[in-house]
Amino acid sequence: MTVMRTAFIDTTTALLDEDPRTALVLADISVSQFAPAGRRHPDRVLNVGIREQLMIGVAGGLALTGLRPIVHSYATFLVDRAYEQIKLDLGHQGVSAVLVSIGASYDAAEEGRTHQSPGDVALFDSLGDGWTVRVPGHPDEVAPLLRDAAAGDDPVYLRLTEQRNAEAYPDADRLRVLRRGGPDAPLVVAVGPMLDTTLDATEGMDVTVAYTHTPRPFDTAGLRALAGTDVVLVEPYLAGTSSAVVGHALADVPHRLLTLGVGRTDLRRYGDAADHARWHGLDAAGLRRTIGAFLGSARG
C-alpha cells in the first residue's frame, strides 16, 4: 500500500525529470530516497545537511532565479524552526515555494514533542492570506495536489501524514458532502485524515458531513451554502485553527461553532498516534461524545 511519503517521493522524482524549473531542497530527511533523482539532476536536488534555516533561504534564492523549489522535512523542522525564513526569505521577497512536510501533529508519537507540530497550519495563518494549505487524507490525493502546486507560482504547504481515510477524494479542494443530513441539519466539516473517524463518530446522527483536503483557502462559499445554525470543525492540527476563518465567513449568520482538533497542552507522553488521538478526544468515541454534547446542548 502506497503511503503519502512514497507518493511524494515518486511524484517529485517525476517532476524533476519532467520540468527543468523544479528543484528540491532537503535537510537530510528523505535524502536516500531521492538519491536516484539526485544522480540525474545534481544541480536541482540539493541537500544542505541539517540546516533548516538555510534550506528555506536556499529555496528563496532558487525562486529568485526563477526556479520552483520543493522543500521537505518534518513539519516541526520545516515550519516551526524556520518560521522567520518562511516569512522573509519567501513571503517578503515576493517569491514562493512548495513546502512538503511529514510527521504532522503526532505521527511521531514515540519521538515525543520535539518531533510534533500541531501548530504548523496556524503559523501559516499568521503569515497572511497568500498560502494555500493542503492536508490530504489519502495517499492518492498527494500526487495531484503536488503536481498542481509545482505547476503554479503560488506558495503552497502540503502537509503529509501517516493517517489515512479509506477513500481518496482528490477533487475535494472545496467542501464535498459525503453524508447528507435533513434540512438544516448541523454541518460537520472534516479536514484531511479526520474524515473516516468523523464519519464513524457521527454514524446515526442527523448531520451533514463534508470533507476537504484544502483548509486554506477555506471553501467559505461552500460553507455558507451548507451551514445551518450548528457547525462543527474536525481538524487534524491545533484545535480552533480555522475558527477565525469560519467565524468571518458566517459573521452575518446566527451560528454556533465547535472546533475540534489537537489540544494546546504538551502531553509529555509517547505511545502511538492512536493513543494521541484518544488523548486529544479525536478518536471516534471522543468525537461522538463531544459533538453529541454540543448538538444536544443546542436542543436542551
Next chain:
Amino acid sequence: MATTLTTDSSARLPGLIRRLTGDEKHAPSAHSTIDVIQVLYDRVLRVTPDTVDDPDRDRFLLSKGHGPAAYYAALAAHGFIPEAWLDDLGGPDSRLGHHPDRVLVPGVEISSGSLGHGLGLGVGTALGLRAQGLLTPRVYVLLGDAELDEGSNHEAIAYAGATGLDSLTAIVVDNSSASHGWAGGIAGRFTVNGWTADTVDGRDHTALYAALTGHRPGQPHLVVARVESKG
C-alpha cells in the same frame, strides 16, 4: 528620472547621502559600507538599470539591510532610482525605507533588515543560476561583522564551502561592532570551511577592487573590509 551613469560616483555620493540623511555634520565615511558599495557599483558589478531583470546579471545582495543610505545613494548615482526618491526616506509614500524592499526599489535584489538572511538567499541564488546554466553571473552578499552573530550565516558558510560554490562572494564590513568579537578573526570562520579570503582596508579602493575580483575557481570567496570601529 536621473539616468546618469558614472564609473566614478565618488563626487556625487556625499551629496546624495545628505539628501537621505539631512546630516551636514558627518562625512560620508560615517557610513561603513560606502566604499565597498562604491567600488562594487563603479567597477565590479555587471548590472545596469537596463539589466535589472536580465538573468545573466551579477547580483548584489545587501544582507546588512540597516543603514542603507550608501546603498540608496549608489543606486541613485547609477540611475537605478530617481534622485528625488532620496528626499523622502521612510515617508508614508516613500519607496525607500530604513530597510530596503526589493519589490519597491528597482535594482534591489533582496528585501533585508532582519539580520542573517542574505547569505542563505545568496547561496540559493548562486545554486539557481548554476542549475540553469548561467555560469557568468557572480553573487555578492554584503554583511556586517555583528550580523555574523546570527547562526543562520554559519549554516550558509559551512554549506557553501563544503560544496565549493565558487560563484559566491561574501563581503563582511568589519567595524568591530560584534558584542563579543570574533576571536581569531573573521576570515578564519570562512577559510576553515573551504573559502578563500582577503582581508583589506575597507577604505582603500584599490585594495577593495583587488579583493572583490580576487575569487579563485572551486571555492567561494570572502572579502573582509575593515573600517574604523563603530561609535
